[in-house]
Amino acid sequence: MQVISSKRFLHFFLFLSLSLTYAQEKELDKAAKKFESYAFIDAQKIYLRLAGEGYESEELFKKLGDSYYFNGKYEESAKWYKKLYDKYPESLTPEDLFRYAQSLKGVQQYEASDRIMELFRKEKGEDSRAELFNEEPDYLEEISYSESEYEVENLRRTNSRLSDFGPMIYENKLIFSSARDTGSTARYIHKWNNEPFLDFYQAPIDVETGDLGAVEKFGGILNSRYHESSPTFTSDGNTMYFTRNNFSQGVKRSDKNGTVRLKIFKSVKKGGNWSAPVELPFNDDDYSVSHPALSPDNKKLYFASDMPGTVGFSDIWVVDILGDNEYSAPENLGPIINTEGRENFPYISKKGNLYFSSDGRPGLGGLDIYVVATKKNGDVAYVINLGKPVNSPQDDFAFIVDDYRNMGYFSTNRYYGMGSDDIFKFTRKPVEIPVCESLITGTVRDKETELPIPTATVSILDLEGNVLASTPVNENAEYSLSVICGQQILIRASEPEYYSAEELVTVPKDGDDMVVDLYLEPRITKINQGDDLAKLLDLKPIYFDFDRFNIRPDAAEELTKVLAVMESNPTLVVEIRSHTDSRGIDSYNLSLSDKRAKSTADWIVSRGIDPTRISGKGFGETELINDCGNGSDCTEEQHQLNRRSEFIVISF
Incomplete structure (x- = not known):
């Protein structure tokens, strides 16, 4: 009886273990579905409960890390x-x-990161x-731009215990998004972060201090039961672009996976009221378009998107505003700005400076x-991290600045804030964004004599061959040119009597001279x-077709070099002497070589050289340079040495 009882107990134990495993796997499937639909908080609760029960797996650790990361x-x-x-190192993907690594920066463990x-x-x-990490091993030391120029302050009287972010100045008010006071029923809760959906709010700005007054709702019809954020306004204040979930005219739309994407909407102010929002034509149900920003002249609209052509999770894009709801095709701002990470929240200041947030570059952590920094022609030169105290180990984003008052606002989720995202005010000393330049100097010399060449010209070219700058050398053959830091360039020296010379150089990032x-x-x-x-x-050999004496294209290429010398030296007189090998009839070889020599001279005369300066004469096989005469047993290579054209200087 005791043996039977033990077996029954063992069977019961196995049944209990299998049931527990099945229940855990069922919970994992449930959590995974919530995770894939971006319900991170709901998924997180399930994963944490399983972890508390002692369950461990690659998926559980990964999804918990991701749910907190996002x-x-x-x-x-x-x-x-x-x-x-620690437990599943072989399963780690590059992402x-x-x-x-980014999470370790968030807790300031930079060496481990x-x-x-x-x-x-x-x-x-x-x-x-x-690549950026490899290029900037000392990035923490390099992130020092204007660190002492900024003072930041949490607007505690304005921020709530929930998300407040995405500020924009409009009619001396700060317009921003907030999750406060949006509702309490489940359908109004965003399962990404378990907070109510965002609406627009406004607060008056104190002109002297930049502090904010009492907060109230903004926009009326612009607010829906889903997210609204990231407003931007035309300079006349009558047109507004903003981000909203894919919700229009009471209908919510999603992509093929059931995810509700972000879109940019436009509203026009008429009679003091905002019109019903209209979505922009380059929106799409299958990708997000968000965080609009206008150029100072209102002719370009910048935004963040993961549309086809995006390098990373999201890139900065731009369109030209052509007319009423008419835009050019979106253009990606390219690899100098965008990475395989997240680039978002673009902003163009009144001076035309582009600010944005990114987690794809070596930084302090998070976004x-x-x-x-731009070149004089407006092209992107390089990107500068604003450094502390604007940036922190956490996420810092949605930066706006009044260039002329040297103050502005940004958003952050740093630990000592009021809620999950807070709006901070900053002031800064008047400062111009520097364009880093290195000074390149040197001399141009004759390679054989090492004497200076005071008639030379030095040019700077990009890698596509475009001339960026050029200067003649001085009387000592010295030159000096300023070049934007950090780029690869070609330095070319030229002079008519010499072959050009080039050097490929990488300009120092720190502005050091070269x-x-x-x-x-x-x-x-x-x-x-x-x-x-x-x-x-x-010269390469001047070849002719068999039994012919017309000038072939490959021969013309070599004769052009002779032509250039005769053009540069107007007193030079040359005789062309054509020779054959010993094979064939002697008289025929003499006649053929003479025709070839004269044909060569005629080609040069036809290009503008005085016929008194160039003549041709054939020598056939009369001046062999080896012992390969008639009847000799020579190789083809030995005969080839005798088939030659000479350009003998008669006088100079």
């Missing part, structure tokens, strides 16, 4: 990514490594995030705020009477 809770995401890294980023770089070295000396090879050495230009110019 809500900017880097302390928690770092904890779960560490478990994934897992990147998020783990750098170690994980090095693993990411080895796994995915072609990724721009890996950092950057500004684009010395680049250039040496030019003479097109020909000193010419003396009796010299053979074919040897001086290192």
Whole structure:
């Protein structure tokens, strides 16, 4: 009886274990579905409950890390990514490594973050995030732009215990988005972060201090039961662009996976009221278009999107505003700005400076705020991290600035805030965004004599061959040119009597000066009477078709070099001497070589050279340069040496 009881107990135990495993797997499936629909908080609760029961798996650790990561809770995401890294290292994808590294920055473990980023770089070295990390190993020291120029302050009287972000100045009021006071029923709760959906609010701005007054709703008809955020206004104040969930005319739409994407809407102010929002034509149900920003002249609209052509999770794009709801095709701002990470929240200041947020560059952690430095022609030169105290180890974004008052606002989820996202005010000392330039100097010299060449010209070219700057050298053959930092360029020296010389250089990022000396090879050495230009110019053999004496294209290419020398030296007189090998009838070889020599001279005369300066004569096989005469047993290579054209200098 005791044995039977033991068996029954064992069977019961196995049944209980299988039932528990089945229940856990069912819960995992349920959590995964919620996670895939971006209901991160609901998924998180299930995963945490399973973890509390002692359940461990690659999926659980990864999804818990991701659910905290996408809500900017880097302390928690770092904890779960560490478990994934410690227990399932072989399952880590490059993107897992990147998020783990970013999470470690969020808790200011920069050395540990750098170690994980090095693993990411080895796994995915072609990724721009890996390349930027590799190029900036001392990025923490380099992130110092205007650190002392900014003072920041949390607007505690304005912020709520929930999300407040995305500020924009309009008619001396700050318009922003907030999750406060939006409702309490389940259908009004956003399952991404378990907060109510966002609406627009406004607060008057104190002109002297930049502080805000009492907060109240803004926009009336613009607010729906879903998200509204990131407003921007035309300079006349009568047109507004903003971000909303894919919800219009009472209908919510989703992509093929059931995800409700973001779209940009436009509203026009008529009689003091905003019109019903109309979505922009380049929106789409299958991707997000968000965070609009207008250029100062209102002719361009910048935005963030993951539309086809996006490099990373989201990129900065731009369209031209052509007319009423008419726009050019979206254009990606390119790899100098966009990475494989997240680029979003563009803003163009009144001075035309582009600010945006990114987690794809070496930074302090999470999303950092950057500004684009431009060349004089408006092209992007490089990107600057705004540094502390604007940036922090957490997410910092939605930066706006009044260039002329040197104050503005931005959003952040740093730990000492009021809620999940807060609006901060900043002031700064008057400062112009510098354009970093390096000074390149050097001399241009003769390669053979090393003497200076005071008639040379030095040019700077980009890698596509476009001339960026050019200058003649001074009387000492010295030059000096300023170049934008951090780019690869070609430095070219040229002079008519010399072959051009180029150097490929990478301009220092820190603005250090460079010395680049250039040496030019003479097109020909000193010419003396009796010299053979074919040897001086290192001409390839002048070939003719069999039994012919017309000039072939490959021969013309070599003769052009002789023509150039004769044009540059108007007193030069040359005789062309054509020779054959010993094979064939002697008299025929003499006649054929003479025709070829005269045909060559005629070609040069036809290009403008005085016929008294150039003549041709055939020598047949009368001046062999080896012992391969008639009846000799020579190789083809030995005979080839005798088939030659000479360009003998008669006088100079």
